[in-house]
Amino acid sequence: MNVIIMAGGAGTRFWPVSRSYYPKQFLKIIGSHPLVEDAFLRIAPLAEARKVYIIVHEAHRELTKEIFKKGEVRVITEPLGRNTAPCIGLGLVHIMEEYGDGPVVVLPADHYIGDVETFQETIRRAVALVEKGDIATIGIVPTRPETGYGYIKGGQPLPGEVEAFQVEAFVEKPSLDVARQFLSGGKYYWNTGIFVFRAQTMMEEMKRCLPEIHEGLKYLRDSFGKDDFEERLREVYQKITPISIDYGVMERTTANVFVIPGQFPWSDVGSWQSVFEMRSREQDKEGNLIDGHALVLDCKKTFVQSLSGRLVGCIGLEDILIVDAPDALLVCHRCSSQDVRRCVDIIKEKGLEDLI
Amino acid sequence: MNVIIMAGGAGTRFWPVSRSYYPKQFLKIIGSHPLVEDAFLRIAPLAEARKVYIIVHEAHRELTKEIFKKGEVRVITEPLGRNTAPCIGLGLVHIMEEYGDGPVVVLPADHYIGDVETFQETIRRAVALVEKGDIATIGIVPTRPETGYGYIKGGQPLPGEVEAFQVEAFVEKPSLDVARQFLSGGKYYWNTGIFVFRAQTMMEEMKRCLPEIHEGLKYLRDSFGKDDFEERLREVYQKITPISIDYGVMERTTANVFVIPGQFPWSDVGSWQSVFEMRSREQDKEGNLIDGHALVLDCKKTFVQSLSGRLVGCIGLEDILIVDAPDALLVCHRCSSQDVRRCVDIIKEKGLEDLI
Numbered sequence A, B: 001m002n003v004i005i006m007a008g009g010a011g012t013r014f015w016p017v018s019r020s021y022y023p024k025q026f027l028k029i030i031g032s033h034p035l036v037e038d039a040f041l042r043i044a045p046l047a048e049a050r051k052v053y054i055i056v057h058e059a060h061r062e063l064t065k066e067i068f069k070k071g072e073v074r075v076i077t078e079p080l081g082r083n084t085a086p087c088i089g090l091g092l093v094h095i096m097e098e099y100g101d102g103p104v105v106v107l108p109a110d111h112y113i114g115d116v117e118t119f120q121e122t123i124r125r126a127v128a129l130v131e132k133g134d135i136a137t138i139g140i141v142p143t144r145p146e147t148g149y150g151y152i153k154g155g156q157p158l159p160g161e162v163e164a165f166q167v168e169a170f171v172e173k174p175s176l177d178v179a180r181q182f183l184s185g186g187k188y189y190w191n192t193g194i195f196v197f198r199a200q201t202m203m204e205e206m207k208r209c210l211p212e213i214h215e216g217l218k219y220l221r222d223s224f225g226k227d228d229f230e231e232r233l234r235e236v237y238q239k240i241t242p243i244s245i246d247y248g249v250m251e252r253t254t255a256n257v258f259v260i261p262g263q264f265p266w267s268d269v270g271s272w273q274s275v276f277e278m279r280s281r282e283q284d285k286e287g288n289l290i291d292g293h294a295l296v297l298d299c300k301k302t303f304v305q306s307l308s309g310r311l312v313g314c315i316g317l318e319d320i321l322i323v324d325a326p327d328a329l330l331v332c333h334r335c336s337s338q339d340v341r342r343c344v345d346i347i348k349e350k351g352l353e354d355l356i
Helices: A035-046 A058-067 A084-099 A116-129 A176-185 A199-209 A211-222 A229-239 A245-250 A272-278 A334-349 B035-046 B058-067 B084-099 B116-129 B176-185 B199-209 B211-222 B229-239 B245-250 B272-278 B334-349
Strands: A002-007 A052-057 A074-078 A103-108 A135-140 A151-157 A165-171 A188-198 A257-262 A289-291 A294-297 A303-306 A311-315 A320-324 A328-333 B002-007 B052-057 B074-078 B103-108 B135-140 B151-157 B165-171 B188-198 B257-262 B289-291 B294-297 B303-306 B311-315 B320-325 B328-333
Touching: A002 A035, A002 A084, A035 A052, A035 A058, A035 A103, A035 A116, A052 A058, A052 A084, A058 A074, A074 A084, A084 A103, A084 A199, A084 A211, A084 A245, A103 A116, A103 A199, A116 A135, A116 A188, A116 A257, A135 A151, A135 A199, A151 A257, A165 A245, A176 A188, A188 A199, A188 A245, A188 A257, A199 A211, A199 A245, A211 A229, A272 A303, A272 A320, A272 A334, A294 A303, A294 B334, A303 A311, A311 A320, A311 B334, A320 A334, A320 B328, A328 A334, A328 B320, A334 B294, A334 B311, B002 B035, B002 B084, B035 B052, B035 B058, B035 B103, B035 B116, B052 B058, B052 B084, B058 B074, B074 B084, B084 B103, B084 B199, B084 B211, B084 B245, B103 B116, B103 B199, B116 B135, B116 B188, B116 B257, B135 B151, B135 B199, B151 B257, B165 B245, B176 B188, B188 B199, B188 B245, B188 B257, B199 B211, B199 B245, B211 B229, B272 B303, B272 B320, B272 B334, B294 B303, B303 B311, B311 B320, B320 B334, B328 B334
Parallel strands: A002 A052, A002 A103, A052 A074, A135 A257, A289 A303, A294 A311, A303 A320, A311 B328, A328 B311, B002 B052, B002 B103, B052 B074, B135 B257, B289 B303, B294 B311, B303 B320
Antiparallel strands: A103 A188, A135 A188, A151 A165, A151 A188, A165 A257, A320 A328, B103 B188, B135 B188, B151 B165, B151 B188, B165 B257, B320 B328
8 A cells, every 4th residue: 555645735824833944734733743744643554654655845855854764754855836636646656666556545744633543444445445446535524514625525325335425526615505505415525635546547547637747747757766857857847737636637537436434533724723623622711722831811712822932911812813933923813814824925925935 | 490200110001012121111102202201301491401300210220311311311210119209209309409499390201292382381380370389280181081090170260360270189090980970070180190389398298298208308318419328218218108199198288289271182101002092193094003014914903013023914803902022922902901910910920020
């Protein structure tokens, strides 16, 4: 079994902690490990370390190697971010050149999974189901009308013992009304971005659905293990159009795509707000969640991350998020934490590169 | 004419900018000068600089001398803060030993006055009225039912051209209901803490109302200009009980005390909220007031003081105050800005002396 851990994201919604030189997946946002390390540790019992490929931006090569210095995991770098389809393609080049065909599990590096055993069992089932050329994806049974996630619509159940459904559609983030219908309808699952397939299956689907990318991958395979590989990689990445695996392959493929409902707590850890919700047990009796050196007076449901070592005095606040980094400060209504990305966009427009 | 500028306050409600080593009256909270310098500049046209006594805690001697390095003003230090009655007494010791009797104007160092000419005219009138041994105080005609100020109740009008009233009572900070009655009744004025009297008058009233303090002042006068003055000063200050001039003298005196209505904009600059209100013209069209390096997204009536040089990102906030000092951060609902003092008390209790 081969694993591709996609760790190339920017994580801008976790500004000012997540930075271009140190993005979200390298931070200990939940728990005591960087998210990317947790992603590895969860899958490690199922796969040999040397068959785990962690794909990162080249700027994060050393950072990643430092985290995984003890293991044999493979750190693969991308010269540019080109979304998930090229990332998976690059992983496949390595897997196919090194091991030929075989089952591949694709995992995002920056998500939270609450019940590791159930997760592993779900992956095992998925791997068993894709041998004949199908593509499996893991969907989470929704527990609330979440508008921040993409959904997968399940159709006919698959015959056999494992609960799985034909995928009827991949659905973009819905409005609240639509999300409520999805929740009550019972056929929709949260799209986790976890995919399982045989290497050969996906390479063929890329040839059919994304010929430009497939051409690039073929060009890369021709120089695999040779001196000019990195040069070709840069050349290919500069040329190809960014596209996600969902758009690029899943919505166009003629292969059989099915969804396996995952019965484990899951979050894409998409914003400070989602971290606040996940850590509800750590909140004090007024609902405040405090990390670091803070003094909280008459506050409710306020989330303080004091990472600069400075004292943060909070008085009379409700539903406020404070993230105090050494060189920048964020003060945000908790319900606006999705807009942190907009804030980062503006900082970028202003040319304040040091702050992003 | 002699002037006593009382600059011994702690200004804890302006934490984390106001610090024990650099309290409010030395900060440029309103305008381009430290408040204590503004207090001097307002009265300077009426008094010779050498007759202006600025009374500060001894820890602030050099800070004060630096601000007034060009002038001849006298910087007098107290070894301890003992409230306003001993402070005025110490000023009187200097004035009487150096100039004998004469009119004295007592001014707080940390207030705001909007119309300097009217202020000066009011002081001139007060000085003319106290020649025969009366005590004058300046009261401001209330423009709102303010609960953060003390009030003066005016009674019978004084005969003569200057508008002035016998003082019937000094009233503590009222409840909102009472403050509303004061506002509609027309007889109540905000107590500015500005007093005018002849030096001899106040010294006699201290003898009558505060014999312990008067004894101390006499003991000090005996060594005035001698080597042991500072030693005696420390001895006296350690012994006497702190008391305000309002409680200690004004409410007990048998002298004639009257209030002159001051027709100038005034504030005690009592909190960040009062600064926000005073600077309403500088607010943007959403009512935000930003000093320093901040990025404001979907915010209303938010007040940011970025004094650390760090970027402050603000998203989705309403009525929030952010004061970002190099070693501490305050995030506070604007309506809670009076509670900053409580926050400082807690910091003190925790023994975090570096932060106060």
